[in-house]
Amino acid sequence: MIIKATGEARAAELLGESLAKSPAFLDLRRVEAARDIATTLSKSRNKVYLEADTLLLNLTAPMNSNLEMRTREAEKKN
Numbered sequence: 001m002i003i004k005a006t007g008e009a010r011a012a013e014l015l016g017e018s019l020a021k022s023p024a025f026l027d028l029r030r031v032e033a034a035r036d037i038a039t040t041l042s043k044s045r046n047k048v049y050l051e052a053d054t055l056l057l058n059l060t061a062p063m064n065s066n067l068e069m070r071t072r073e074a075e076k077k078n
Contacts, residue, residue: 018025041048
């Protein structure tokens with residue numbers, strides 16, 4: 001249990017460092033989660049109807065807002 005807790009604590013530290021260095025890491029994790037959800041649903045024999053927000057499929061929203069923010073910052077500099 002101690003080894004497992006130590007490993008989980010270290011993983012949390014590394015995740016925090018990754019997020020601090022690059023917010024794009026969070027976008028990557030969202031893409032991975034959406035891919036896993038889509039894979040699971042594609043193997044199901046049942047029909048599933050979910051919102052894109054529920055499935056994290058609105059993946060471009062954070063990227064679009066980051067792009068808009070960078071564009072505004074670039075315009076302010078010019």
